[in-house]
Amino acid sequence: MSPAETSTSSAVTLNINGEKHTLPVDHRTTLLDALRERLDLTGTKKGCDQGQCGACTVLVDGRRAVSCLQLAVAAEGREITTIEGVAQGDRLHPVQQAFVELDGFQCGxxxxxxxxxxxAVLxxxxxxxxxAATEDVRPEAGPPPLTPEEIRERMSGNLCRCGAxxxxxxxxxxxAAQTTDGAKEQVA
Amino acid sequence: MTTTAKPDAVGVARTRIEGRDKVTGAARYASEIPFTELAHGWLVLSTIARGRIRAIDDAAVRALPGVLTVLHHGNAPRIKDDVIGALGRPDPIVEVFQHDRVPHAGWPVALVVAGTSEQAREAAEALVVTYDEEPHDVSFDADKEGAYVPQDAETVKGDVEAELAASTVVLDAAYTTPEQHHSAMEPHAVTVRWDGGRLEVFDSNQGSKWVADDLANLFSLDLSAVRVRSEHVGGAFGSKGLRSHHVAAVMAATELQRPVRIALTRRQVFAITGYRSPTAQRVRLGADADGRLRAFAHENRSMTSTLREFVEGSAGFGRTMYDSVAHHSVDRVVPADVGTPTWMRAPGEAPGSFAVESAMDELAEKLGMDPIALRVRNEPTAGPISGLPFSSRNLLACFEEGARRFGWADRDPRPRVRREGNRLIGTGVAACTFPSGAAPSTASVTAEPDGTFTVRITAADVGTGARTALTVLAADALDTAPERVHVRIADSDFGAAWVAGGSMGTRSWGWAVMAAARDLREQLTLRGTEIPAAGVTVTTNTAELIAQLAQKERYAFGAQFAEVAVDVTTGEVRVTRLLGVFAAGRIVNPLTARSQLVGGMTWGLSMALHEEAVRDETFGSHVGADFAGYHFAANADVPVIEADWVPDEDPDDPVGIKGVGEIGIVGTAAAIANAVWHATGSRQRHLPIRPDRVLLAEADRAGHDA
Amino acid sequence: MREFGYERALDVPGAVAVLGGDPEARYLGGGTNLVDLMKAGVERPARLVDVRELPLDRVEPTADGGLRIGATVTNSDLAAHPEVRRRYPALAQAVLAGASGQLRNMATVGGNLLQRTRCAYFTDIGKPCNKRVPGSGCPAVAGEHRNGAILGASEHCVAVHPSDMGVALAAFDAVVTYETAAGPGMLALADFYRPVGDTPHLETALPAGALITGVTLPAAPVAAHSRYRKVRERASYAFAVGSVAAALDVQDGVVRDARLAFGAVASRPWRATAAERALIGGPADADAYAAAADAELAAAQPLSQNTYKVPLIRNLVVALLTELEQHGPEGAR
Known part of the structure; x- marks a missing residue:
């Protein structure tokens, strides 16, 4: 048990984009609000604050999660990656580059x-x-190729109102095609 | 200034100037600019649907941790209630805390301000407000009493009843569309502070000068004392003008003399930022055996609040679309105890086109005629009502190109004949149109000493790509490379300009930028090459230029094609293909223009299958006012959507841009509903086309067959 | 949101002891439902005991050929697990049909069983709801109930259970194991949810303070031939308006074994025992499937807006069983 007991705030250390930030948080503070209001990492967006849109998606221990339903105090000890940690310096990640070149957004x-x-989908x-787009989920069916239909289903937790x-x-x-694994899947 | 020939930037696909900022998270939206001593405001909305506030007990809440103030009608400063702004009187919901009346559910009754958003939220939820409730009525349907015809909402040509009687084939059908919400991904938010005697507002809006002037007038301030900036806007679609949170935030920042931010919750966005009214429409068409329309009658009814008249002008769609011997179109509104509806992407045209373009398909079926041929038969040569010439009208070219690409010629016109497993396949078509207007705007262009140019205009880029479009328009007008042009937008200090709305943004702003650039080039030619350190700036307003425009019917047109697969055992409708071909004037940036058109078509799909806000008549408020209750299309709903365009030039138009923001949604839902009929043999006249509606239609068919 | 204390539990006895008899305390799993309800003011716990770090995150085969699934296994890990996909493909499909990739990474098996209804009256504290405030009334009956229950409901509540996972678990006779201060216990899923009656706020038969530690799936050869099909009002990221988990074993044209459970039709995942009885030993054809569905749906009491659920479930049963009969678990494509 942690010693917090009945207190309603705690000092937490959040590991974000490889950097440790120690700050006191009200237990009510979500990871999303901690990022945006406390750490000035405003790249993570608040679209609904209810887990119904995906705008606040970050990676927690390498897996995607909505930060609006993740309490900051419960995120201690986890490795968090936000959009600010995706590019390598000035070099955009291939996913970012593809979004820019193919106009994969409007309001942004x-x-x-x-x-x-x-x-995370990759x-x-x-x-x-x-x-859910995989017709046969049994392991003997092998991994499903990353078809447009698979991408649509896997990306459906992120609503886009502009219609991008x-x-x-x-x-x-x-x-996906630019990564080695992705290229293999495309051929297969 | 060089005069060497340079390839045009207009017409070349170009990625967004702010694209990098948007994919790295560097782009800051209204609630993301840091301030020291920032206080957080939380609105308290009424839980009753009509009545009066009896008491607000703020003492207990003021004692809660972090609470800085509680504003309500008992203590808020008085503001003006007779402001007429650039787009008319603001929705009276902006006049917050001025009286004890509650005209509808969700009416803002108080603002709680605290040091953190968590404290503000908990305190707002703890605030006890007691009411004297009065009966309310939020119902809406085709027969509700109290409907009236607003000013200029009725058009009559000839005798519709006589022409219907003389028609060989008559179609008379009723259609409904539900209440729909903009649902921009960025909830409305504003941060306000006083800085050196000026009110500084960091906002998410569609027109910073519009919001600034309305705010100044409401608070009786000099127009120059208010500065509104809106650098990045996370979607708007008509909902982001001046709203109640702006006014509440100014009140709080004034009282506390520290920066105040109000970011609405998603539920609050549903309650207080406007919506598209539901519509109940009746279309009657009478035609000769060859398909020529003798009578065109379109009656539309929409809802408005008891506070302000807003008309969802769906009956306007047919006034430019089809020729007929007689024409009658009318919009009626019926007030209810609800919030005031507002503009939402293609206001009027979106629901209106669903009814008319569905009706045309039904008429084609009755006539045994191809639905495209029916439209060709009724193509006007001049404005059907106005008699004015069209600036350009290339609707038939859109149908021709669309039909070719869609493979329309191979279509079996009979319904319910294509089956793939459990799914029935069908295709449908619809026409679309949207007006192409221009409004006076001011732009300034500065020639900098380093050879670059700075453009300033109070435009808003709500995701349209306006910033990028204006850059290439300026570059061509200045005969320079886009890389040498810096466009600064969304700052009310740049002067009056049209808002991001009505598909008029790029046309209106582009015109002003081109005019200012042209004037600057003339000045520079006169002055020679020397540019002073402060640069040379020319400011131009387009009011006179626009006034000189010849009177014509100025519209964009398009043809929408849809293919659907309907599982009649589950009621699921999947759109498997959408193709839109548009005649929308000069396309400035094909990359972002296509995104706008595809985005609009995605909205049309979403309108056809998903979107519907529900009010509980007992409580007068929404049921499920969130993204789990209010569905719009998710990625998996959206197939490959193709949007393209045909040449659509008007040599007499100085800019030639028609706007592409709204036409994409027009007609799409009708094309999909027509495809559902073709697939299943059942007409779906009520949106959205939900599984239960398809299943009930199947049960009806089974009943008839039995 | 009310202020609250937060503690992270490191072992099961510790978690149970800390929560103890505190009626104002709640276990926090993935938070995908609880945190949302706390923001909405529906849940106002004074303390949260975070159980995500408990060593309950394994999926393990049991000696008899079944599976034991830890309570903190995430939905994602459950759906990706090869043995789940091999032995109970409908379970993997059901999990994958729920929520989104992000939410499935957070949500846990234990939390999934305990998630509350998404009935819009329940989640709106501005409106009455018997489940939220006992005795305040059920406005859904006269109001909006298009996604309301058609089976096992009462005039006091017509809310449906939102789980997809639970539907498959119900079909496969899952047993829920839990721990209390007094020791461990177990409940068959069939007994886990209480009838609605006039106490819709009392949802499960779990003792007060109990912590779900896992779910055990008994061996069921028929489960390897199973599928899940969900219908909703958009193609993804939406709750069901009707769903069916089905398993079928046909030999020589005769149904040897069958499992059927329905989702979004009742306050709980609905095991269709009457339909199963009608199927087993009978012919494997569409008429028999429809008759079996009708046997279950004979008890349906739809309201004005949700009559469509009866043909929907019936059609789903026929379609799914036909698909299993003709193509097996690999599907029709």
């Missing part, structure tokens, strides 16, 4: 969440995870 507000989600697919889905799917497909 859902975009950081889309990109974080897309990064990982999940590489790990052989099936999706068509180019988002193209951007994810292009980024």
């Amino acid at each position: 507000y859902c975009t950081p969440g889309q990109i974080c989600s897309a990064l 990982e999940e697919h590489a790990a052989g995870w099936p999706s 889905y068509v180019s988002i799917v193209q951007a994810v497909a292009r980024a």
Whole structure:
């Protein structure tokens, strides 16, 4: 047990984009609000604050999660990657580059969440995870190819009101094809 | 200034100037600019649907941790209630805390301000407000009493009843569309502070000068004392003008003399930022056997609040679309105890086109005629009502190109004949149109000493790509490379300009930028090459230029094609293909223009299958006012959508841009509903086309067959 | 949101002891439902005991050929697990049909069973709801109930259970194990949810303070031939308006074994025992499937807006069983 007991705030150390930040947080503070209001990492967006849009998607221990339903105090000890940690210096990640080139966004507000989600989609697919678009989920069926239909389903947790889905799917497909695993899947 | 020939930037696909900022998270939206001593405001909305506030007990809440102030009608400063702004009187919901009346559910009754958003939220939820409730009525349907015809909402040509009687084939059908919400991904937010005697507002809006002037007038301030900036906007679609949170935030920042931010919750966005009214429409068409329309009658009814008249002008769609011997179109509104509706992407045209373009499909079926041929038969040569010439009208070219690409010629016109497994396949078509207006705007262009140019205009880039479009328009007008042009937008200090709305933004702002650039070039030619350190600036307003424009019918047109697969055992409708071909004037940036058109078509798909806000009549408020209750299309709903355009030039138009922000949604829902009929044999006249509606239609068919 | 204390539990006895008899304390799993409800003011716990770090995150085969699933296994890990996909493909499909990739990474098996209804009256504290405030009334009956229950509901509540996972677990006779201060216990999923009656706020038969530690799936050869099909009002990221988990074993044209459970039709995942009885030993054809569905749906009491659920479930049963009969678990494509 931690010693916090009945107190309603705690000092937490959050590991974000490889950097440790120690700050006192009200237990009510979500990871999303901690990022935006306390750490000035405003790239992670608040679209609904209810887990119903995906705009606040970040990577927690390498897996995508909505930061609006993640309490900051419960995120201690986890490795968090936000959109600010995706590019390497001035070099955009291939997913980011594809979003720019194929116009995978309009207003840009859902975009950081889309990109974080897309990064995870590539990982999940590489790990052989099936999706609701996978006709046969049994392991003997083998990993599903990353078809447009698979991308659509896997990216459906990120709503885009501008209606950029068509180019988002193209951007994810292009980024997937640029990774070695992705290229193999495309051929297969 | 060089005069060497340079390839045009207009017409070349170009990625967004702010694209890098948007994909790295560097782009800052209204609630993301840091301030020291920032206080957080949380609105308290009424839980009753009509009545009066009896008491607000703020003492207990003021004692809660972090609470700085509680504003309500008992203590808020008085503001003006007779402001007429650039777009008319603001929705009276902006006049917050001025009286004890509650005209509808979700009416802002108080603002709680605290040091953190968590403290503000908990305190706002703890605030006890008691009411004297009065009966309310939020119902809406085709027969509700109290409807009236607003000013200029009715058009009559000839005798519709006589022509209907003389028609060989008559179609009379009723259609409905539900209440719809903009649902921009960025909830409305504003941060306000006083700085050196000026009110500084960091906002998410569609027109910073519009919001600034309305705020100044409401608070009786000099127009120059208010500065509104809106650098990045996370979607707007008509909902982001002046709203109640702006006014509440100014009140709080004034009282506390520290920066105050109000970021609405998603539920609050549903309650207080406007919506598209539901519509109940009746279309009657009478035609000769060859398809020529003798009578065109379109009656539309929408809802408004008891506070302000807002008309969802759906009956306007047919006034430019089809020729007929007689024409009658009318919009009626019926007030209810609800918030005031507002503009939402293609206001009027979106629901209106659903009814008319569905009706045309039904008429084609009755006539045994191809639906495209029916439209060709009724193509006007001049404005059907106005008699004015069209600036350009290339609707038939859109149908021709669309039909070719869609493979329309191979279509079996009979319904319910294509089956793939459990799914029935169908295709449908619809026409679309949207007006192409221009409004006076001011732009300034500065020639900098280093050879670059700075453009300043109070435009708003709500995701349209306006910043990028204006850059290439300026570059061509200045005969320079886009890389040498820096466009600064969304700052009310840049002067009056049209808002991001009505598909008029790029046309209006582009015109001003081109005019200022042209004037600057003339000045520079006169002055020679020497540019002083402060640069040379020319400011131009387009009011006179626009006034000189010849009177014509100025519209964009398009043809929408849809293919659907309907599982009649589950009621699921999937759109498997959408193709839109548009005649929308000069396309400035094909990359972002296509995104706008595809985005609009995605909205049309979403309108056809998903979107519907529900009010509980007992409580007068929404049921499920969130993204789990209010569905719009997710990625998996959206197939490959193709949007393209045909040449659409008007040599007499000085800019030639028609706007592409709204036409994409027009007609799409009708094309999809027509495809659903073609797939299943059942007409879906009520949106959205939900699984239960398809299943009930199947049950009806089974009943008839039995 | 009310202020609250937060503690992170490191072992099961510790978690149970800390929560103890505190009625104002709640276990926090993935938070995908609880944190949302706290923001909405529906849940106002004074303390949260975070159980995500508990060593309950394994999926393990049991000796008899079944599976034991830890309570903190995430939905994602469950759906990706090869043995789940091999032995209970409908379970993997059901999990994948729920929520989104992000939410499935957070949500846990234990939390999934305990998630609350998404009935819009329940989640809106501005309106009455018997489940939230006992005795305040159920406005859904006269109001909006298009996604309301058609089976096992009462005039006091017509809310449906939102889980997809639970539907598959119900079909496969899952047993829920839990721990209390007094020791461990178990409940068959069939007994886990209480009837609605006039106490819709009392949802499960779990003792007060109990912590779900896992779910055990008994061996079921028929489960390897199973599928899940969900219908919703958009193609993804939406709750069901009707769903069916089905498993079928046909030999020589005769149904030897069958499992059926329905989602979004009742306050709980609905095991269709009457339909199963009608199927087993009978012919494997569409008429028999429809008759079996009708046997279950004979008890349906739809309201004005949700009559469509009866043909929907019936059609889904026929379609899914036909698909299993003709193509097996690999599907029709």
